[in-house]
Amino acid sequence: MAAPPLPVGAVAAVGRGWRRPNLSLLADRCATPRAVALVHAAMLVSGRLADDAFAASRILVAYAALSPPATVLRLLASLPCGSNSFMLNTSLRALASSPDPASAFRFFSVLRRDSGSDYSPGRHTFPFLLKASARLPLRASEQLHALAVKHGLEHDAYVANGLVRAYSVAGLVPVARRVFDELPERSAVVYTTMVSGYGQNGMHDEAMWVFEEMIRDGFEPSGAALASVLSACARSGSHGLEMGRRVHDLMEAKGMTAPVGVILGTALVDMYAKTGAMEEAMLVFEEMLERNTATWNALITGLAHHGHGEGALATFHRMRREGVRPNSTTLVGILSAYGHAGRLDEARRVFVSMEKDFAVAPTIQHYSCMVDLLGRSGLLVEAEETIRGMTTCDADTVIWGALLTACKNHGDIEVAERAVQEMLKLDPGNHGVYVVLSNMYAEAGRWQDVDRLRQAMKRARLSKVPGSSAVAGDG
Numbered sequence: 001m002a003a004p005p006l007p008v009g010a011v012a013a014v015g016r017g018w019r020r021p022n023l024s025l026l027a028d029r030c031a032t033p034r035a036v037a038l039v040h041a042a043m044l045v046s047g048r049l050a051d052d053a054f055a056a057s058r059i060l061v062a063y064a065a066l067s068p069p070a071t072v073l074r075l076l077a078s079l080p081c082g083s084n085s086f087m088l089n090t091s092l093r094a095l096a097s098s099p100d101p102a103s104a105f106r107f108f109s110v111l112r113r114d115s116g117s118d119y120s121p122g123r124h125t126f127p128f129l130l131k132a133s134a135r136l137p138l139r140a141s142e143q144l145h146a147l148a149v150k151h152g153l154e155h156d157a158y159v160a161n162g163l164v165r166a167y168s169v170a171g172l173v174p175v176a177r178r179v180f181d182e183l184p185e186r187s188a189v190v191y192t193t194m195v196s197g198y199g200q201n202g203m204h205d206e207a208m209w210v211f212e213e214m215i216r217d218g219f220e221p222s223g224a225a226l227a228s229v230l231s232a233c234a235r236s237g238s239h240g241l242e243m244g245r246r247v248h249d250l251m252e253a254k255g256m257t258a259p260v261g262v263i264l265g266t267a268l269v270d271m272y273a274k275t276g277a278m279e280e281a282m283l284v285f286e287e288m289l290e291r292n293t294a295t296w297n298a299l300i301t302g303l304a305h306h307g308h309g310e311g312a313l314a315t316f317h318r319m320r321r322e323g324v325r326p327n328s329t330t331l332v333g334i335l336s337a338y339g340h341a342g343r344l345d346e347a348r349r350v351f352v353s354m355e356k357d358f359a360v361a362p363t364i365q366h367y368s369c370m371v372d373l374l375g376r377s378g379l380l381v382e383a384e385e386t387i388r389g390m391t392t393c394d395a396d397t398v399i400w401g402a403l404l405t406a407c408k409n410h411g412d413i414e415v416a417e418r419a420v421q422e423m424l425k426l427d428p429g430n431h432g433v434y435v436v437l438s439n440m441y442a443e444a445g446r447w448q449d450v451d452r453l454r455q456a457m458k459r460a461r462l463s464k465v466p467g468s469s470a471v472a473g474d475g
Contacts, residue, residue, distance in 0.1 A: 023048055027058040036062045040075075050080045053087075060087050064094035069103060089124050096132035104132040105140065121147065123156045130162035134169040141166040145179075155183055161190045168197025186217070192225040199232045207232035208243050215250070223264060226251065230267040234274040241275035244268075259289045266295040273302020278311075293327055301333035309341030328360050335369035339376065347373055361392045368399050375406025380415045397426050404436060413440055 023043050030036045040059050042048075048055045056079050063072050072094045076083055088111060095104035108121075108129060121129075126148050133140040145163055148154045154163070160183055167176035180186070180194050191214040198207035211229040214221060221229075226247060233244035248268060251257050256264065265288040272281035285291070285299050296319045303312035316334050319326065326334075331354060338347035351370050354360045367390055374383035383403050387395050400423045407416035420433045434457050441449040 024055045024058040027055075027062040030062045030066065033066045036066055053081050053084055056081050057084070057086050057090065060090050064090050069095045069098040069100070073107070085120075085122060085125075089122075089128060092125065092128040096128045101132035101135040104129060121151060121153075123153055123158050126153065126156075126159040127162035130159075130166040134166045139170060139172075141170060141172070154179075157185075157187055157190065161187075161193050164190060164193045164197060168193070168200060171201060173197060173201050173203060186219075188214070188219040188222060188225070191217075191219055192222055192228065195225055195232070196228040199228050199235075202235075204232040204236040204240070205238060208236060208240075211247075212243075220254075221250070223261075226256075226264055227267045230264075230271045234267075234271040240271070241277055244271040244275065245280075257287075259287060260284070262288065262290045262292055262295065265290075266292065266298055269295055270298035270302075273298050273305075276306055278302060278306060278308065291324070293324055293330065296324055297327070297329045297333060300330060300337070304333045304337035304340060307340050309337040309339070309343075312337035313341065313343075326358050326360075328363060328366075331358065331360055332363075332365045332369060335366060335373070339369060339373040344373060344377055344379075362390075364393045364396065364399065367393070367395075368402060371399055371402050372406075375403060375409075378406075378410050380407055380410060380412045384415055384418065395422070395426075397423050397430065400426070401433075404433065408436055408440060411440070411444070413437075413444060413446075416440055 023039055023046070026039045026042075027036065030039060036059070039062070043055055043059060049059070060072065060075060060079075063075055069091075072091050076087060076091050079087070092104050092107060095101070095107055098104075108125075112121075126144060129144055130141060133144060141163065144166075145154065148156075148159050148163070153159045160179055163179045164176045167173070167179065176194065176197050180190065183190065191210065195207045195210050195214070198204070198210060208229060211221070211225065211232075214225065229247055230244060233240040233247065236243070248257075251260070251264065251268075259265075260268065265284060268284045269281050269288075272278070272284065281299060281302055285295065288295065296315065300312045300315050300319070303309075303315060312333060316326070316330070316337070319330070331350065334350060335347055338344070338350070347370065350357075351362065351366065354362055354366065367386060370386055371383045374380070374386065380403065383406065387399055387403065400419050404416055404419040404423065407413070407419060416437060420437050423430055423433050434453060438450055438453045438457075441447075441453065
């Protein structure tokens with residue numbers, strides 16, 4: 001267990017009667033920049049920094065955790081005892097985690113160019129640089145990979161894990177997988193990173209396969225690995241529920257569900273809810289001793305999505321009774337639930353009072369829920385007015401497409417024509433809107449309008465071809 005943070009008052013006592021205090025220990029226990037500055041001052045007064053590299057490294061670590069990177073670099077430059085690789089890597093870590101991750105590369109370049117420095121990047125250097133590269137638009141990961149190969153570190157556990165993560169974050173999943181496959185020995189950590197990398201890039205089946213491979217190889221899955229694979233199960237289009245149940249069984253066999261923690265419990269609720277196993281989702285939910293907003297949201301949105309509007313609303317009211325504050329995601333689920341329950345008036349009340357009652361500004365998702373609900377109810381003019389009245393976000397082709405679909409279902413050509421105009425302003429090359437409007441004209445027997453629209457399509461060199469569109473079918 002980590003030592004408790006040291007209060008500033010205790011640090012200030014350094015010069016008031018403590019005999020030979022352990023300043024390195026004090027540095028590790030500092031909780032504020034002021035406390036670090038006081039320990040730093042005590043080290044300077046005592047002469048500890050002149051010849052004690054360990055003490056210098058501890059105060060550098062403390063500054064790196066609590067101060068801006070510039071402060072860390074100034075301290076590094078001022079150390080009388082000289083810097084070692086640990087201090088340099090600590091500085092790199094601070095820069096890589098800063099708002100300016102590119103500064104880590106600038107610092108690294110200076111170190112490598114400095115002819116008077118015997119600095120050589122080691123196994124702890126590359127993970128920090130790879131972390132910084134993942135936050136930059138430039139693809140620096142390949143250059144770092146080549147440098148790691150040059151230094152014979154490409155198969156080191158720390159470096160390889162950093163490479164897999166960096167390539168995955170950059171969307172270069174095949175390259176990440178190649179690094180993973182070329183490892184002579186794998187660890188639970190790199191398996192977890194590969195599972196997470198696949199999941200973050202929407203390759204959910206692959207994430208499940210790697211997790212199964214991890215279990216076959218005899219590795220104990222961590223909480224992070226379990227959360228990642230459960231997320232993949234929730235989003236898999238194939239056997240996600242089957243795999244999710246097996247993961248749940250594994251957790252029970254290892255005593256991880258007695259009781260389940262809030263993170264893994266929420267992941268289980270989300271997996272069962274997204275795959276339609278609502279009874280199992282509710283069972284896990286009820287067995288949890290601790291829940292957060294995300295847990296409630298997973299159950300509410302799952303119930304709403306699968307047509308259990310009244311159940312979602314009952315869960316929402318219980319959530320409020322238990323003092324859990326709803327957020328933006330909660331309200332998307334609630335508006336959807338009102339839609340499934342056919343409770344338009346209550347949906348209106350929640351929508352117009354979101355900012356006042358819940359401090360949540362409507363997003364495009366909330367507006368889309370209302371447009372969908374109004375469209376299903378045949379209130380197409382009100383739906384159009386809702387879109388035109390959007391103040392907190394801009395309308396897109398999806399929300400206008402939802403209105404156009406509602407117009408198609410209710411045969412309202414007048415509103416449909418206006419929706420088509422707005423969609424073409426946003427996406428002039430959208431073929432689908434011409435086709436939908438032409439079909440509506442034909443169904444109404446307005447053959448002159450059909451011919452006029454077809455002539456306009458020819459002039460624009462459009463044709464009725466299969467393709468994707470923001471306009472849905474009859475749903």
